[in-house]
Amino acid sequence: MARTLINLPKTAKPGDVIAIKTLISHPMETGFRPGADGRILPRNIVTEFVCRFEDAEIFRAELFPASAANPYLTFTWVATRSGRFSFTWRGDAGFEQTESAAITVA
Amino acid sequence: MSTPRTARIRGIDRRRVLAGTAGTVLAVALRPAAAASLPRTETTDSAIRRFAGDSPIRPGRVRLDLPPLVENGNTVPLAVSVESPMTPEDHVRRIGVFNEKNPQPNVVTVHLRPGAGRAQVATRIRLADTQRITAIAEMSDGTYWSASADAIVTLAACLEG
Numbered sequence: 001m002a003r004t005l006i007n008l009p010k011t012a013k014p015g016d017v018i019a020i021k022t023l024i025s026h027p028m029e030t031g032f033r034p035g036a037d038g039r040i041l042p043r044n045i046v047t048e049f050v051c052r053f054e055d056a057e058i059f060r061a062e063l064f065p066a067s068a069a070n071p072y073l074t075f076t077w078v079a080t081r082s083g084r085f086s087f088t089w090r091g092d093a094g095f096e097q098t099e100s101a102a103i104t105v106a
Numbered sequence: 107m108s109t110p111r112t113a114r115i116r117g118i119d120r121r122r123v124l125a126g127t128a129g130t131v132l133a134v135a136l137r138p139a140a141a142a143s144l145p146r147t148e149t150t151d152s153a154i155r156r157f158a159g160d161s162p163i164r165p166g167r168v169r170l171d172l173p174p175l176v177e178n179g180n181t182v183p184l185a186v187s188v189e190s191p192m193t194p195e196d197h198v199r200r201i202g203v204f205n206e207k208n209p210q211p212n213v214v215t216v217h218l219r220p221g222a223g224r225a226q227v228a229t230r231i232r233l234a235d236t237q238r239i240t241a242i243a244e245m246s247d248g249t250y251w252s253a254s255a256d257a258i259v260t261l262a263a264c265l266e267g
Binding site: 059 | 180181182205208209210212213214215216217218219221222223224226227228229230231232233263
């Protein structure tokens with residue numbers, strides 16, 4: 001399991017625009033870089049990130065080798081009701097990880 | 107490189123020619139050596155056409171924030187925001203970011219929903235060379251808007267550790 005950092009407010013007022021910041025520790029090996037033995041290391045990147053709120057997709061990103069290691073993404077969402085966000089990263093070599101975070105809107 | 111240049115400016119005095127050649131040599135020397143020979147899998151134009159189809163892309167409405175001078179190309183903060191009310195009728199559908207000189211032209215593509223409130227995203231990218239970055243936003247009415255920013259990179263990403 002890769003380490004993730006997810007930052008969003010625990011509580012919000014209805015109508016607030018909240019910032020969601022996410023980071024996952026991942027080497028994002030580009031597939032263009034030679035290793036210690038001089039051979040090109042195989043590509044190993046996170047290719048897709050999806051954020052859902054209560055099963056509805058709210059944000060999606062397609063990532064390429066030009067993303068820095070430990071891909072970091074921030075985006076916004078309007079808080080309308082309490083619920084749970086889920087964050088899924090998918091990538092090369094069957095990489096998949098899902099995390100979640102809850103928000104209380106009142 | 108210096109032959110056509112010398113030919114073009116024949117007739118100008120010798121000092122100007124020498125100064126020009128020296129400038130070219132200096133520019134080549136300052137460039138990260140490895141990045142110059144990177145194989146390109148696709149041109150930036152064709153990647154942009156794959157994103158936007160045949161629609162016209164107009165400059166404006168997009169703001170791209172990138173440091174103008176980058177010390178380390180391995181991690182460069184990048185922020186894109188688009189002027190949009192983000193309502194169901196008028197919102198940003200996608201934002202694509204493209205580079206000129208990395209091995210692949212795509213940097214990141216994000217898909218937004220009207221409920222996002224603001225069309226504002228940030229990430230960190232790699233830059234293999236001094237180059238221009240372009241962000242293109244697709245609106246819900248099918249129009250495309252763009253912004254570009256230049257970054258000078260002193261330590262290239264991708265090839266070196």
